[in-house]
Amino acid sequence: MIAGRVQPAPRVSRPRLFARGQRLLIYAILLIVLAAILFPIYWMATISLKLPREIYRQPSLWPKIVTLDNYRVLIEEKGFLTNIRNSLIVASSVTVLCLLIASFAAYSLVRFRYRFKGVIGRLILFAYLTPTSLLFIPLSIIVARLNLGNSLHGLIIVYLTFALPLSTWLLSGYFRSVPAELEEQAMVDGTTRIGALFRILLPLSAPGLVAVGIFTFTGAWNELLLALIFITSEDKRTVPLALQYLITGDVLLWGPIMAGAVLSAVPVVVLYLLAQRFMVQGMTHGSVKG
Amino acid sequence: MAVIASRRPTERRVLLTFARRNALWGYLFVLPACAILLGLVAYPFFYAIFISFTSRVVGDPGEWVGLANFRYLFGWSSFTKAVRNTIVLVVVSDILKLVIGLGLALILNERIRGRGLFRSFMLLPWAMPAFVAFLTWRLLFMPIGGGINLLLSESGLYTDIIDWLGQRSTAMPAVIIATVWRGFPFWCISFLAALQTVPSELYEAAKIDGANAWQRFLAVTLPSIRQVILIVVLLSSIWTANSFENIWIMTQGGPSDATMVFPVLAYFGMQSQRLGEAAAVSVAMIPVLALLVIVVTTLMREDEA
Numbered sequence: 001m002i003a004g005r006v007q008p009a010p011r012v013s014r015p016r017l018f019a020r021g022q023r024l025l026i027y028a029i030l031l032i033v034l035a036a037i038l039f040p041i042y043w044m045a046t047i048s049l050k051l052p053r054e055i056y057r058q059p060s061l062w063p064k065i066v067t068l069d070n071y072r073v074l075i076e077e078k079g080f081l082t083n084i085r086n087s088l089i090v091a092s093s094v095t096v097l098c099l100l101i102a103s104f105a106a107y108s109l110v111r112f113r114y115r116f117k118g119v120i121g122r123l124i125l126f127a128y129l130t131p132t133s134l135l136f137i138p139l140s141i142i143v144a145r146l147n148l149g150n151s152l153h154g155l156i157i158v159y160l161t162f163a164l165p166l167s168t169w170l171l172s173g174y175f176r177s178v179p180a181e182l183e184e185q186a187m188v189d190g191t192t193r194i195g196a197l198f199r200i201l202l203p204l205s206a207p208g209l210v211a212v213g214i215f216t217f218t219g220a221w222n223e224l225l226l227a228l229i230f231i232t233s234e235d236k237r238t239v240p241l242a243l244q245y246l247i248t249g250d251v252l253l254w255g256p257i258m259a260g261a262v263l264s265a266v267p268v269v270v271l272y273l274l275a276q277r278f279m280v281q282g283m284t285h286g287s288v289k290g
Numbered sequence: 291m292a293v294i295a296s297r298r299p300t301e302r303r304v305l306l307t308f309a310r311r312n313a314l315w316g317y318l319f320v321l322p323a324c325a326i327l328l329g330l331v332a333y334p335f336f337y338a339i340f341i342s343f344t345s346r347v348v349g350d351p352g353e354w355v356g357l358a359n360f361r362y363l364f365g366w367s368s369f370t371k372a373v374r375n376t377i378v379l380v381v382v383s384d385i386l387k388l389v390i391g392l393g394l395a396l397i398l399n400e401r402i403r404g405r406g407l408f409r410s411f412m413l414l415p416w417a418m419p420a421f422v423a424f425l426t427w428r429l430l431f432m433p434i435g436g437g438i439n440l441l442l443s444e445s446g447l448y449t450d451i452i453d454w455l456g457q458r459s460t461a462m463p464a465v466i467i468a469t470v471w472r473g474f475p476f477w478c479i480s481f482l483a484a485l486q487t488v489p490s491e492l493y494e495a496a497k498i499d500g501a502n503a504w505q506r507f508l509a510v511t512l513p514s515i516r517q518v519i520l521i522v523v524l525l526s527s528i529w530t531a532n533s534f535e536n537i538w539i540m541t542q543g544g545p546s547d548a549t550m551v552f553p554v555l556a557y558f559g560m561q562s563q564r565l566g567e568a569a570a571v572s573v574a575m576i577p578v579l580a581l582l583v584i585v586v587t588t589l590m591r592e593d594e595a
Binding site for chain 2: 026029033034036037038039040041043047060102105107108109111112115117120121126130131132137138139140141142160161164193221222228240243254258264265268
């Protein structure tokens with residue numbers, strides 16, 4: 001069942017839970033929550049625009065001088081563009097690989113009948129819920145054995161451990177909501193099963209593919225633990241890794257760190273807000289990592 | 291189908307081979323995903339259990355030592371603290387997220403002006419990368435340059451500088467605040483989606499029966515979204531118990547293990563090259579984890595059907 005496809009119940013008849021007098025209290029609560037949500041984001045943005053002396057020596061809630069110097073330091077001195085490039089390579093490769101493999105798997109789980117299907121479906125769910133913190137030690141041994149340590153290729157492969165089960169599970173949900181008749185019709189007309197997948201099911205599930213693609217991309221873009229273990233050389237660091245090394249450095253460079261935080265958050269947040277509508281649908285499956 | 295039906299004598303055989311070929315294609319399509327998950331999830335999972343029973347260090351596979359690693363863990367103060375901290379972190383942040391998430395969902399389910407705008411703003415903490423959220427919170431709690439101390443002193447509430455993450459009494463509450471900030475939108479949105487599927491007739495019937503708002507909440511709302519609440523609580527507990535970024539970025543488990551949790555302890559164990567013990571740290575939580583996972587997968591598959 002997908003919430004977005006259900007006709008909403010007529011709004012008119014929904015009873016009011018709150019009396020008029022309580023509304024004021026409600027708005028006060030919402031305002032406080034809003035302030036609590038926005039203050040950290042505001043702080044991140046202003047620190048990224050402040051000069052060091054305004055961050056440490058004369059702190060104030062509002063920046064007096066606005067500067068882009070932190071961004072310059074981050075990009076010119078810390079080589080942040082290399083980190084962005086690495087993250088882009090890893091995240092987009094994981095996304096493409098994942099969408100392809102997961103589409104086949106979800107197609108199989110939703111449209112075909114065979115023994116062990118239930119078992120496989122359940123195992124995929126198990127795989128999704130198996131935490132990375134349980135797998136990273138054996139994975140480090142396996143990756144070293146395959147000579148994939150300290151390489152973006154190795155990172156792309158190990159990221160499939162969390163990306164593939166999630167995308168398969170979510171895509172199965174979308175595929176289930178697409179009626180099978182169109183594919184059956186096409187197959188009666190002589191289309192192969194692969195043709196039915198690529199020419200009918202996938203185009204019809206385009207919104208789902210976009211949403212799952214965004215989840216996969218951001219999941220890989222945000223990952224820290226595995227990157228910390230597998231990447232040892234500076235030129236291969238991804239964005240989260242580069243920023244975490246800035247906090248463990250001798251001098252805390254909060255200006256450039258927050259500049260990096262802003263630069264790495266903005267694309268992801270924009271993608272999320274764009275995909276919001278589809279995300280809520282995906283969430284009725286109760287399976288979106290948050 | 292019509293074609294098959296018209297050829298009476300061979301119908302059975304055709305159908306049989308169709309089913310068999312169909313199954314074959316099914317297996318073929320699911321094979322790549324299964325192979326990858328077997329190699330990258332199932333194999334490492336059992337390998338981790340195996341390693342936890344050995345004296346493995348980096349560069350030396352070691353030998354079978356039975357339960358020695360686990361016996362060592364239970365006498366090790368960092369480990370017992372990690373157990374206690376993980377429970378505190380999960381339970382306290384779950385309760386806070388439940389109260390805030392459900393409360394806001396109930397409010398946002400009403401006809402409130404500015405509801406859509408608020409909803410978009412509320413998604414921000416969840417939409418931003420976890421490492422960015424926790425970096426920002428680490429900065430906010432800094433004694434110098436941190437926004438929390440500044441906010442407290444500017445508003446006149448408290449003027450002393452507090453090193454929130456540097457002292458044992460405040461480090462865990464600070465981490466919990468950051469974890470709740472980042473996590474509650476997911477709870478709220480999930481609850482909101484569930485609330486919107488509750489038929490309004492149920493509320494009307496309850497109202498006719500004379501139920502007040504609180505009684506309607508207990509009798510209609512809560513039973514209708516019970517399943518979703520349970521799934522969200524369980525999922526979130528699994529994630530929180532295994533989250534690495536929040537602790538690693540904010541405190542690295544310090545000060546003196548006051549915020550130490552399983553994943554960070556396992557990571558430190560790995561850094562000190564003692565893989566057997568490090569694996570035992572992660573493996574020690576499998577029993578509880580397995581229970582949670584089995585319950586939640588059963589619920590999710592019911593929900594899906």
